[in-house]
Amino acid sequence: MDKELIIFSDNFGTSFSGGCTATANFTRYWKDTFKKIHVVCKQTDGFLRDEIVVWLYNDQGSLEKILSDLAVKQTIGYGDFHTSVQFIQHNIPFYFTYHDNYPEMQNLDTLNSEAEIMLEDYANVFSRAQYVFSVSAYKLDYIKRYTDKCGIVRNGISQPITKRKRLELVRDGRLKILMAGNISNRKYRYAIDLFDLIVESGEIDIEVDIFGCQQDMDLLNHLSQYEFVKVAPFQGVISYDKYHIYLSTSTMENLSLSVVDSIMNCTPVLAFDVGGLHEVVNENNGVLISPYSVEEMLIALKEMQKSISYFNFDQGKLREFDWEKSANSMTEIMLSNL
Numbered sequence: 001m002d003k004e005l006i007i008f009s010d011n012f013g014t015s016f017s018g019g020c021t022a023t024a025n026f027t028r029y030w031k032d033t034f035k036k037i038h039v040v041c042k043q044t045d046g047f048l049r050d051e052i053v054v055w056l057y058n059d060q061g062s063l064e065k066i067l068s069d070l071a072v073k074q075t076i077g078y079g080d081f082h083t084s085v086q087f088i089q090h091n092i093p094f095y096f097t098y099h100d101n102y103p104e105m106q107n108l109d110t111l112n113s114e115a116e117i118m119l120e121d122y123a124n125v126f127s128r129a130q131y132v133f134s135v136s137a138y139k140l141d142y143i144k145r146y147t148d149k150c151g152i153v154r155n156g157i158s159q160p161i162t163k164r165k166r167l168e169l170v171r172d173g174r175l176k177i178l179m180a181g182n183i184s185n186r187k188y189r190y191a192i193d194l195f196d197l198i199v200e201s202g203e204i205d206i207e208v209d210i211f212g213c214q215q216d217m218d219l220l221n222h223l224s225q226y227e228f229v230k231v232a233p234f235q236g237v238i239s240y241d242k243y244h245i246y247l248s249t250s251t252m253e254n255l256s257l258s259v260v261d262s263i264m265n266c267t268p269v270l271a272f273d274v275g276g277l278h279e280v281v282n283e284n285n286g287v288l289i290s291p292y293s294v295e296e297m298l299i300a301l302k303e304m305q306k307s308i309s310y311f312n313f314d315q316g317k318l319r320e321f322d323w324e325k326s327a328n329s330m331t332e333i334m335l336s337n338l
Helices: 018-030 060-071 082-089 109-128 137-143 185-201 217-224 257-264 294-310 316-320 323-336
Strands: 004-008 036-041 053-056 075-079 094-098 131-134 150-152 175-180 206-211 229-232 245-248 269-272 286-289
Touching: 004 018, 004 060, 004 082, 018 036, 018 094, 018 257, 018 323, 036 060, 060 082, 075 082, 082 094, 082 109, 094 109, 094 137, 094 323, 131 137, 131 323, 137 150, 185 206, 185 217, 185 294, 217 229, 245 257, 245 294, 257 269, 257 316, 269 294, 286 294
Parallel strands: 004 036, 004 075, 036 053, 075 094, 094 131, 131 150, 175 206, 175 245, 206 229, 245 269, 269 286
Antiparallel strands: none
C-alpha cells in the first residue's frame, strides 16, 4: 500500500475519552495496511509510539503547518471529532467515525455558545467525508441527514475480560458500585441527586468507585464529600469482578464503551435510557430507567441488590463489538474507494 494515513484526533491513546480510545485501538490494526501512519494530536499517552509518527500541535498555526506538509504526500485522512473539518480545508480525502453527542449537547447551558459551530462543523464533515462510520444505530439516523455514504461499525472491548460468569446475591452486605467517565456535568450531575436520595433514605449500604479525568473541579469536590464515594483518575485496567453494578447517570450517550465493557464482564448495568444504550442493555444484563428519574433509579438499585444473581448475561448481540472485525470492515471500505 503506497498510501499514508493521517489520523487526526485531539488526543491519541487509551487514557482519554471513549472516542480517542476507539481510534487508538483501530490504529493497531491499520498500521500494517498503510505505508506509514501519521497521528496529528494535541497530546498522546505514548500508545504505539514506536510504530507510528506523531505530530503534536498546540495552536491553529502549528496544526495548519503540519497538515499542509502532510497534504502533499499520497495520504488519506481519518478523524473522530468535529475538528476533522480541517481535512476539508486542506483538500485531504478522509473517513470519519462519529462518537459525539450532538445535537443533544447543544442543550447544555455550558455549551450553548459553541453548539452552533460544532453542529456546522459536523454537517460539513458528514457531507464531505468519503464515508462516515457510526458506533450506534441511534446516531446513524442523524448522520443520514447529511450523507448516504455511512454505516454502523461497532467499538470493541476496552477492558480485560474477567473470568466471572455470574454474580452472587448481595444479601445484606454492602453494594459495590462502579462508575466511569470524565468528571463532567453531562456524566455526573444526576449522580449528586441520586446520592442525596440514598443518604436521605438510609435504606441501602453502598460503596461507589468513580474513575474519570478531572474536568470539573467543583463537581469533583461535591462528589468527594460523600463518605461512600471514592474518585480516582481513569485507569487502563479496572477489576470488574470487584463490583456488583455498573452505574451510569449520564444525561446523553452515543454508545458507551464502559457499558459494553461492563456487560462483557458480567457486571449488570443501571443507567438512564438515553442514546444508543438500549442497543446493548436489556433484561438479561441490566436495567434502563426513564430519563432522568433518580427516584426510579434508587428503587431499581434496591431491587437489583435483591436479584443481582439472576442476570444471565446473554452476550450474543455483543459479538460484533470487536476491534479487529470493525477495523477490518473500515479498511475494506477505505481501500475500495482508492
